[in-house]
Amino acid sequence: MSERSWETVIGLEIHAQLATRAKIFSGSPTAYGAEANTQADLVDLGYPGVLPVLNGEVVRMAVKFGLAVGAKIAPRSVFARKNYFYPDLPKGYQISQYELPVVAGGTLDIVLEDGAHKTIGITRAHLEEDAGKSLHEALPGLTGIDLNRAGTPLLEIVSEPEMRSAREAVAYMKKIHTLVRYLGICDGNMQEGSFRCDANVSVRPKGQEKFGTRAEIKNLNSFRFVEKAINYEVERQIELIESGGTVVQETRLFDVDKGETRAMRSKEEANDYRYFPDPDLLPLVIDEDYVARVRGELPELPDEKAARFSSQYGLSAYDAGVLTASRELADYYEAVVKTLDGAEPKLAANWVMGDVGGALNKEGLDITACRLGAAQLAGLLGRIIDNTISGKIAKEVFESMWSEGQDADAIIEARGLRQITDTGAIEKVIDEVMAANPKQLADYRAGKDKLFGFFVGQVMKVTQGKANPAQVNELLKRKLAPSP
Amino acid sequence: MHNLTIKQLSDGLRQKKFSSVELTQSALARVEKFNPRLNAFITVTAERALEHARRADARLARGEGGPLTGVPIAHKDIFCAAEVRTTCGSRMLDRFVSPYDATVVAKLQAAGVVSVGKTNMDEFAMGSSNETSYYGPVRNPWDETRVPGGSSGGSAAAVAGRVVPAATGTDTGGSIRQPAALSGIVGLKPTYGRVSRYGMIAFASSLDQAGVLTQTAEDAALLLGAMAGLDPRDSTSVDEPVPDYAAELNKPLQGLKIGLLKEFFDGLEPGNAQAVQAALEVFRKLGASTQELSLPSLPLSVSTYYVVAPAECSSNLSRFDGVRFGHRCEEPRDLLDLYKRSRGEGFGAEVKRRIMTGTYVLSAGYYDAYYLKAQKVRQLIADDFRRAFESVDVLIGPTTPTPAFELGAKVDDPITMYLNDIYTIGANMAGLPALSTPCGFVDGLPVGLQIVGPVFSEARLLNVAHAYQQETEWHTKIPHGYE
Numbered sequence: 001m002s003e004r005s006w007e008t009v010i011g012l013e014i015h016a017q018l019a020t021r022a023k024i025f026s027g028s029p030t031a032y033g034a035e036a037n038t039q040a041d042l043v044d045l046g047y048p049g050v051l052p053v054l055n056g057e058v059v060r061m062a063v064k065f066g067l068a069v070g071a072k073i074a075p076r077s078v079f080a081r082k083n084y085f086y087p088d089l090p091k092g093y094q095i096s097q098y099e100l101p102v103v104a105g106g107t108l109d110i111v112l113e114d115g116a117h118k119t120i121g122i123t124r125a126h127l128e129e130d131a132g133k134s135l136h137e138a139l140p141g142l143t144g145i146d147l148n149r150a151g152t153p154l155l156e157i158v159s160e161p162e163m164r165s166a167r168e169a170v171a172y173m174k175k176i177h178t179l180v181r182y183l184g185i186c187d188g189n190m191q192e193g194s195f196r197c198d199a200n201v202s203v204r205p206k207g208q209e210k211f212g213t214r215a216e217i218k219n220l221n222s223f224r225f226v227e228k229a230i231n232y233e234v235e236r237q238i239e240l241i242e243s244g245g246t247v248v249q250e251t252r253l254f255d256v257d258k259g260e261t262r263a264m265r266s267k268e269e270a271n272d273y274r275y276f277p278d279p280d281l282l283p284l285v286i287d288e289d290y291v292a293r294v295r296g297e298l299p300e301l302p303d304e305k306a307a308r309f310s311s312q313y314g315l316s317a318y319d320a321g322v323l324t325a326s327r328e329l330a331d332y333y334e335a336v337v338k339t340l341d342g343a344e345p346k347l348a349a350n351w352v353m354g355d356v357g358g359a360l361n362k363e364g365l366d367i368t369a370c371r372l373g374a375a376q377l378a379g380l381l382g383r384i385i386d387n388t389i390s391g392k393i394a395k396e397v398f399e400s401m402w403s404e405g406q407d408a409d410a411i412i413e414a415r416g417l418r419q420i421t422d423t424g425a426i427e428k429v430i431d432e433v434m435a436a437n438p439k440q441l442a443d444y445r446a447g448k449d450k451l452f453g454f455f456v457g458q459v460m461k462v463t464q465g466k467a468n469p470a471q472v473n474e475l476l477k478r479k480l481a482p483s484p
Numbered sequence: 485m486h487n488l489t490i491k492q493l494s495d496g497l498r499q500k501k502f503s504s505v506e507l508t509q510s511a512l513a514r515v516e517k518f519n520p521r522l523n524a525f526i527t528v529t530a531e532r533a534l535e536h537a538r539r540a541d542a543r544l545a546r547g548e549g550g551p552l553t554g555v556p557i558a559h560k561d562i563f564c565a566a567e568v569r570t571t572c573g574s575r576m577l578d579r580f581v582s583p584y585d586a587t588v589v590a591k592l593q594a595a596g597v598v599s600v601g602k603t604n605m606d607e608f609a610m611g612s613s614n615e616t617s618y619y620g621p622v623r624n625p626w627d628e629t630r631v632p633g634g635s636s637g638g639s640a641a642a643v644a645g646r647v648v649p650a651a652t653g654t655d656t657g658g659s660i661r662q663p664a665a666l667s668g669i670v671g672l673k674p675t676y677g678r679v680s681r682y683g684m685i686a687f688a689s690s691l692d693q694a695g696v697l698t699q700t701a702e703d704a705a706l707l708l709g710a711m712a713g714l715d716p717r718d719s720t721s722v723d724e725p726v727p728d729y730a731a732e733l734n735k736p737l738q739g740l741k742i743g744l745l746k747e748f749f750d751g752l753e754p755g756n757a758q759a760v761q762a763a764l765e766v767f768r769k770l771g772a773s774t775q776e777l778s779l780p781s782l783p784l785s786v787s788t789y790y791v792v793a794p795a796e797c798s799s800n801l802s803r804f805d806g807v808r809f810g811h812r813c814e815e816p817r818d819l820l821d822l823y824k825r826s827r828g829e830g831f832g833a834e835v836k837r838r839i840m841t842g843t844y845v846l847s848a849g850y851y852d853a854y855y856l857k858a859q860k861v862r863q864l865i866a867d868d869f870r871r872a873f874e875s876v877d878v879l880i881g882p883t884t885p886t887p888a889f890e891l892g893a894k895v896d897d898p899i900t901m902y903l904n905d906i907y908t909i910g911a912n913m914a915g916l917p918a919l920s921t922p923c924g925f926v927d928g929l930p931v932g933l934q935i936v937g938p939v940f941s942e943a944r945l946l947n948v949a950h951a952y953q954q955e956t957e958w959h960t961k962i963p964h965g966y967e
Contacts, residue, residue, distance in 0.1 A: 042584060046803040048577065048810075049564045049586060049683040051718050081799050083846070085823055092802020143819075145807065274846035276855060279690035279796055281719050 006203045008234050009211055010169045011161035014176055015154050016186040017130070017194040018061045024129045024153035025052030025095065032192045036135070036146035044151040046090030051280050054079075058153040059284065061185035062102045062127055063294045065155060068179055068301055069122050071106030073291050079127075079281045083274040087145050088132035096156075098275045101126035102284060108179070109303060110171040111321060120172050121160035128154050155185070161200065161211065166230035170223050173197060174325075178302050182327045196221040201233045202247070212237070213247040217254055217261055229254035233261050305330055313337065313345035322353055329367045332356075335374030336381070344385055351381060355395065359402050371402050380408035388412065389419050390469055420467045423475065426459070429467070430479050433458040445482045455480060486510055486646045487962065490703040493649060494551045497544055504544065504554030504598060508537040511556040511600050514647045518966070521628060524642040526561045526619050527569045528601035536598045543596065551706055551730075553596025558651040560639050561602035562609055563694075564683040565589045572685045573605040573617040573635075576804050576811045576830030586683020587715045588652060588694050595710040603651055604638030607832045608801065609659055609687040611635050612904045615895050616834040623891070624667060625963040626929055630888040633663030633904075639697045640667035645966040650698040650707060654684060656691045657789050658883075658908025661920035664697050665883035665932020668922045668961060670949065671697045672704045675939045676915035677722035679708075680715030686800040688793035689720075691912045700959055701921065701949035705729035708942060724940055732943040733950040738771035740948065741876040747782040748881030748907055748934075759924030759931040760882050766955050767880070767948075775876065779868040784861050785909045786902060791845050791858035792913075797835075798842025804830060837898065866914040873938040878948055882907055883920040883932030907934060917942045921949045922958035930958070 023030055026043035043050045066073045080098035103125035110118050130152040135144035157176060163169045177195055180186035188195045202214035217233060220226045232254075237247050252261040277283075300308070302324050309320035309330070324330045329352070336348045356377065360370060380397060383389045389397065389412060400411045412418055420426060433455060434441050444451040459472050485493070485502055496502055512530050519525050533556065540554035564570045564582035566589075571577045585593070593599070606616040614622040614637025622637040624630040625645035632641040636653030640663035643651050653660040655673035664671025672695045679694040686692060696707045709729050715721040742764070749757065764774055806812040806826025813825035831839070845854035872879060884904060894901040911918035916936055923933035933952075937945045953959050 045808055047583070047808075048570070048572070048580070048685045048803070049582075051682050051720075053717060053719050083799050083802060085802065085805060087805075087807050087819065090803060090808060092805060093799050272848045274799070274843065274848075274851075276795060276799070276846055276851070279688075279720075280686075 005206055006234075006238050007206045007208075008164055008166075008230075009161050009202045009204060009214075010163040010166070010230060011200040012159045012163070012169060012173060012197050013200070014157040014159075014173060014195070014197040016157060016176070016180045018058050018153040018155055018185055019187050020055055020057045020061070020153055022055055022057075023151035024055050024058050024127065026151050028151065030152050032189075032194075034148055036144065037148060040132075040147040040150055044090065044147055046092075052095060052278075054281060054284070055153065058127055058155075059102070059286070060294055061183070062125060062155055063286065063291060064183045064185055064298060065125055065157070065180065066103035066106065067291070067295050067298060068183055069103075069106030069108055071103045071122060071125070073286055074100060074102050074104060075286055076100065077102040077126075077284045077286075079278045079284065080275045081278045084271045086131070087143065088134045088147070088150070090132065090147060090150055094129060094131060095278055095281070096128035097126035100283075102286070108172065108175055110168065110175050112171065113167065115317070118168065120162050123158045123160050125155055125157045128156060130154050155180075161202075166227040166234070169199060169230055170227050173226060174223060175302075178325055182299055182302055184299070190221045193221055197226065199226060199230055199233075201230055201237070203234055203237045203241070213249050215247065215249070215261070216251050218251055218264065220254060225254055225256060228259055229261055232259060236261065299327070313349065315346065315349055319349050319353065323349060326367065332367050332370065332374050336378045339375050339378035340381060340385070344381065347384065348378075348381060351377065355398055371405065376401060376407055383408055383412060387419060387421065387468065389417055390465070392469075393417050393419070393465055417466060420463055421471060423471065426463075426467050426471055426475055427479070429459050429462050430455075430472075430475055433462065434479065441480070444480055452476065452480070486514055486649075487967070488649065489699050490552070490555050490649050490706055491700070493555050494706070497554045504537040504540040504556075505534060507554065508533050508556045508598050508600060511648050514645075515600065518625075518645050518647055521623060522625060522641045522645055522647070523620050523622050524604055524638040524645070524647060525558065525601045526571055526573070526604050526638070529568055529599065530601075532568070533598050533600045536593070540596050540598060549596045550710075552592070552710055554598060555596070555650075556598045556600050556648055557592070557707075558601050558603045558639060558642050558648045559589060559599050560605055560636050560651065560653050562605060562654050562685050563589050563602075563652060564685065565599065565602070568602065570602065570685070571618070572609070573607040573619060574830065574832070574835070575618040576827075578618065578811065580810055582683075584683065587680035587717065588711050589683065591711055591713075592652070592707070597710070600648060603636070603642055606635035606637065606659075607835050608685065608797070609635040609654055609656055609692075610797070610834050610838055612658070612662055612901050613889070613891075613894065614638065614663070615891065616832055618832060621891055624888045625966050626668060627888065630890050630929070631666065633666035633884075633888065635659040636663050636671075636697060640664055640669060640671070643667070643669045643697050643699065644963060646962060650696060650703055652694060652707075652711075653697050654687075654692055654694050655908075655912065656687050656693075656793060657912050658905040660695045660697060661883050661908050661918060661932065661934060662905060664920045665922075665934075666888040666930065668930030668958070668963070669697055669699060670701055670704055670922070670959060671695065671920045671932075672708060672942070672945070673911065673918050674708060674712065674942055675722075675917045676912075677720050678724070678917070678940065678942065679711050680713075680718040680721045682715055682717040686796075688796040689800060690796060691789075691793060693912070701919070701946045701953055702730065702733055704919070705733060705943075705946045705950075708946075712942075727943050729943050729946050732947050735947050736771065737767065737948065737951045740767070740770075740772035740878070742767060742772050742774045743777040743872055743876030743879045744774055745782065745872075745879055745881055746776060746778045748879070750783075751885050751903075751906065752882055753886045753926070755926030756882050756884070756886065756931050759926065760880075760933060763923040763933045763952065763956075764880065766952060770951055770955065774880075777872050777876065777879070779865070779872060779910070781861065781864040781868045782910050785865055785913050786906055788858045788861045788865070788913060789905075789909045790841065790902060791854050792862060794838040794842030795846050795855050795858075796842065798839045798846065801831075801835070801839055806830070834898070862913050865910060869910070869914045869916060869936075870938075877937070877944065878941070879936040881934055883934040884908070887926045887929035887931060911936050915939060917945055919945045919949055921952060922961070923952075923956070924958055925961075930961075
């Protein structure tokens with residue numbers, strides 16, 4: 001294989017379902033998972049005589065996104081009809097924006113694995129309606145149509161072909177995912193299809209300027225699939241070219257089970273969509289006052305927040321990035337820090353990312369479903385900071401808090417986990433340990449320094465881990481020292 | 485009482501000369517008597533009409549209701565009416581029962597109007613003779629071997645034959661004014677956006693506009709007042725106050741500046757030309773002045789129309805695919821077969837011709853040459869009209885080049901058929917209000933006079949037509965056998 005001599009070129013089209021209550025052109029609800037065809041009204045069903053009316057909320061959301069990526073908000077954009085026949089497309093056309101999208105020309109910074117930054121261009125973002133679903137399995141021998149999803153608002157975010165590896169593509173997609181959730185314009189739920197993408201993939205010999213022929217991999221709804229599908233596709237294209245073949249421009253599907261892409265339809269049978277401006281909808285006109293108002297509604301964005309976390313809390317760029325990956329996680333972290341009056345923000349960061357993150361991962365939960373409130377976690381960390389318990393005991397307490405839901409203090413009291421800081425008490429235990437282990441004591445005093453750890457362990461064992469580790473260390477050093 | 489205008493019926497109802505139930509029964513009786521000859525109705529909703537009439541009588545008895553309460557009319561079968569079959573003149577919707585009311589239907593019903601049924605029309609409003617209807621052609625009451633015009637042919641024949649005092653219609657390229665002219669009645673197409681299109685089955689969305697066919701300008705004023713206004717369900721309806729159209733009918737025409745378009749007199753038959761010239765004399769007598777004008781882009785309007793309208797129709801009619809409603813073929817083999825046969829069987833020849841034309845002009849490689857260019861020409865036409873209205877108040881000319889032609893005469897020659905709309909299409913291209921009123925006869929066939937104004941000048945158009953009707957009796961003529 002000579003992958004080293006090829007360059008991969010990737011562009012993504014991300015479909016973010018906008019988190020509105022009503023559909024883009026009708027008053028039907030958008031909630032996921034309802035019984036088939038219960039969330040589609042006459043407009044969604046494309047009945048004779050009905051007309052679309054634009055939901056203003058989707059415009060506000062698109063403008064928010066545009067501002068967040070530093071794009072231009074079009075003062076005038078146009079809804080067009082994309083014409084094709086399909087049973088789950090009730091009107092025989094999809095209303096989308098074609099020549100004049102609402103958002104054009106933004107950028108997004110991504111951080112690569114080596115810590116380097118890269119800026120990816122965002123060509124455009126446009127509003128459109130989703131289609132319904134064809135159900136091939138529910139009815140044997142027949143195709144069912146569920147139009148609940150028909151008319152659900154989508155923001156299609158189109159990148160420049162500026163990504164050079166599957167990992168870059170995933171980093172970009174993750175960043176967009178974070179951003180739309182920060183903005184509150186998309187719930188980001190990938191299983192339910194609220195956030196999915198099409199990947200345009202091509203390869204070209206290194207150093208060549210002209211793009212190779214691209215294949216479009218449709219409907220990827222997890223970061224893992226994006227990475228796998230692109231890697232498979234890149235390899236397929238290189239192998240094809242190197243064995244004398246040519247890549248054809250086509251649409252491909254990723255087979256999750258087999259881990260490979262396969263052709264869906266080729267360009268020869270591609271539709272001519274006959275786009276033209278939808279005469280039922282007036283051009284979308286957005287004035288500067290409106291844009292200014294929406295700008296005022298923007299929350300602190302992920303990059304701004306991460307920079308602030310680094311400077312305000314002294315966190316590494318990596319930690320700040322992890323903690324600001326979602327707005328809810330960042331809020332949780334800041335609530336913990338605030339409850340501790342700003343004491344030990346690094347300790348808080350380690351716990352939120354480590355123990356809390358680990359516990360959430362284990363149960364497949366996200367921070368919004370965290371069993372421990374920020375105040376509860378702060379209560380636990382406070383006991384570490386004021387030396388009531390050691391870090392090690394704290395982990396035990398944390399586990400109980402997680403499973404039982406009690407506060408740290410209650411658990412510490414009930415189980416008597418309060419740290420032993422009484423010098424006399426610790427000395428007494430040390431004396432017992434020394435008396436019980438005369439051989440080890442002699443060896444240590446003869447120069448076997450490594451045995452120090454053994455004595456620490458014994459003291460901790462007797463005190464059930466409650467002795468203050470720093471004090472144990474200090475007292476042991478003194479007592480174990482050969483008698484003068 | 486079938487000869488009375490809406491205004492006279494309204495007064496009579498209030499004076500208890502007759503009840504709404506009596507009027508409705510009379511209309512239903514005339515439907516039964518004349519429809520076998522005219523074929524003006526596709527669906528008659530007798531029980532429903534009588535029920536609405538009883539309710540109207542109850543309101544009138546309590547001293548409630550407005551000027552339209554209890555007045556029977558008919559709706560063009562392009563308007564969806566809840567729980568009523570709505571066919572649009574097509575086999576595709578032969579068994580389609582609408583689950584909802586068009587805004588026009590709901591508004592008129594709220595005003596107390598009683599609908600007796602749905603009138604025949606060219607299939608999906610595509611035609612100028614009412615011969616493309618799946619339900620067969622409508623006959624012109626002035627000469628039953630001739631067409632009533634189209635596409636609102638059923639509405640025109642029903643009003644001309646005094647089956648109902650008025651009816652609704654839609655006008656995409658002349659579909660209200662041309663049949664009104666050919667049938668000797670008044671037809672008003674309002675400004676684009678004046679009346680909601682919600683529930684009106686779309687032909688060409690950027691051109692379609694609902695209006696009325698009546699005996700008098702006064703009746704048109706009463707009905708338009710009840711139909712017009714902003715509709716939140718139609719993004720192209722306009723937020724413009726609805727004036728009291730009836731209140732402005734009697735303004736004197738002294739000083740009115742009338743423009744005569746050179747292009748409106750090209751290709752006009754001598755008899756029609758004479759009738760129009762005589763009408764202009766009447767206006768001059770009333771104190772109006774006339775001046776000749778030219779709209780250089782106007783001759784392009786028919787060819788432009790036959791790009792824009794089919795393009796929009798090709799997309800608008802895609803929803804009729806046999807999947808959710810409308811005609812579905814028997815035992816489709818697969819999806820493609822379902823589409824092909826359902827649409828192939830459901831649509832008639834003219835509809836198919838326009839879908840194909842429209843699909844062609846929107847296709848990759850042709851879009852710029854046809855659709856985009858047509859939109860540019862359309863803008864030129866609108867600009868020409870706007871300039872004309874800087875020097876005149878209204879434009880007056882013929883509605884059609886000829887009187888009603890014989891059934892079957894143009895059916896095999898679409899281009900000749902299309903040219904029947906040569907004078908009417910301009911107003912649709914520019915979104916302007918326009919009205920046709922009877923202005924004479926040629927060999928016993930009515931001739932229509934067209935009055936076009938700037939946007940939202942309906943009150944002025946109705947005023948001009950009303951003043952003319954006070955001086956002439958053409959609009960009061962009733963076809964022989966229908967008196």
